[in-house]
Amino acid sequence: MLILSCPVCGVTAEETEFQGGGEAHLKRFGPGASEDDFEGYLFMRENPRGVHFERWRHAYGCGKWFHAARCTTTLEVFGIYSAQTTEPPKDLRDKISEKRPNWAWREFE
Amino acid sequence: MSEPITALGGASADNGIATLAEAPLQGMITLRGDLTASAVKKAATSASGTAMPDQGMVTAEKDRALCWMSPDELLLLCPYDAVGETLDRMHKVLAKSHALAVNVSDARAMFRVSGVGGREVMAKLSPVDLAPDQFTPGMFRRTRLAQVPAAFWMPEEEAFHIICFRSQAQYVFDLLTVAAQPGSSVGVYQE
Numbered sequence: 001m002l003i004l005s006c007p008v009c010g011v012t013a014e015e016t017e018f019q020g021g022g023e024a025h026l027k028r029f030g031p032g033a034s035e036d037d038f039e040g041y042l043f044m045r046e047n048p049r050g051v052h053f054e055r056w057r058h059a060y061g062c063g064k065w066f067h068a069a070r071c072t073t074t075l076e077v078f079g080i081y082s083a084q085t086t087e088p089p090k091d092l093r094d095k096i097s098e099k100r101p102n103w104a105w106r107e108f109e
Numbered sequence: 110m111s112e113p114i115t116a117l118g119g120a121s122a123d124n125g126i127a128t129l130a131e132a133p134l135q136g137m138i139t140l141r142g143d144l145t146a147s148a149v150k151k152a153a154t155s156a157s158g159t160a161m162p163d164q165g166m167v168t169a170e171k172d173r174a175l176c177w178m179s180p181d182e183l184l185l186l187c188p189y190d191a192v193g194e195t196l197d198r199m200h201k202v203l204a205k206s207h208a209l210a211v212n213v214s215d216a217r218a219m220f221r222v223s224g225v226g227g228r229e230v231m232a233k234l235s236p237v238d239l240a241p242d243q244f245t246p247g248m249f250r251r252t253r254l255a256q257v258p259a260a261f262w263m264p265e266e267e268a269f270h271i272i273c274f275r276s277q278a279q280y281v282f283d284l285l286t287v288a289a290q291p292g293s294s295v296g297v298y299q300e
Binding site: 008009010011013014016017060061062063064 | 164165178179180182236237250251252253258
């Protein structure tokens with residue numbers, strides 16, 4: 001079972017107390033963008049076997065959003081970080097590199 | 110003036126492994142705002158007569174309590190009849206702040222689960238580690254009971270107070286009744 005810790009209220013609980021919010025760090029392409037960019041923003045998602053970055057919401061708890069980096073095969077959670085950011089923090093990326101050398105996810109590696 | 114009544118009219122059950130009872134009318138005030146702002150702190154502490162609770166905790170003093178709901182939300186418990194007057198005082202303190210204090214007493218239901226099997230009844234219904242050294246009196250936890258949101262804390266050893274939405278009171282009471290039915294003790298927290 002996937003166990004997450006909410007960075008906002010400090011509670012550690014299993015996934016049924018949270019709500020998945022889909023892929024993290026999507027860059028929005030709105031009015032004026034090319035059709036290809038808009039299609040990418042709307043439909044194109046990563047579906048990795050391994051390192052993945054997601055948004056989660058502590059739905060039954062404090063109700064706040066946060067980011068999680070986890071492994072889709074082992075459910076290992078590499079780290080949790082604030083929702084108020086556009087990219088995974090450097091120390092978390094280094095930590096993942098230690099455990100999963102040569103990982104890559106979108107433009108991050 | 111209509112007469113206020115609780116959601117289930119004071120339902121109770123004590124034939125199982127824990128004693129269940131719907132609590133009498135309880136005044137509840139939601140306070141949302143920046144919990145580090147001095148006006149918000151003052152409104153909360155002066156209305157409750159307790160200190161500010163730490164993250165995930167509840168502080169209680171006589172018949173009033175302050176519960177930590179999230180980084181920008183507190184729940185103040187007070188006697189049902191004192192809500193209006195308490196709210197007026199809070200609004201005065203908060204007059205110049207970006208904060209919200211609202212009477213939610215009639216939107217909620219409250220239950221009490223007590224007895225040696227209480228921990229087990231709660232553990233059957235929520236995804237919370239309720240081992241005696243992990244969940245102790247003074248802690249406050251917002252979580253779910255089966256399929257609905259709820260919050261609970263322990264006012265003393267072997268007793269839980271549960272708050273849920275009033276519209277879900279019957280569901281929660283039925284859940285508790287089944288989880289506490291006679292002969293359903295698992296004995297996981299007993300030596």
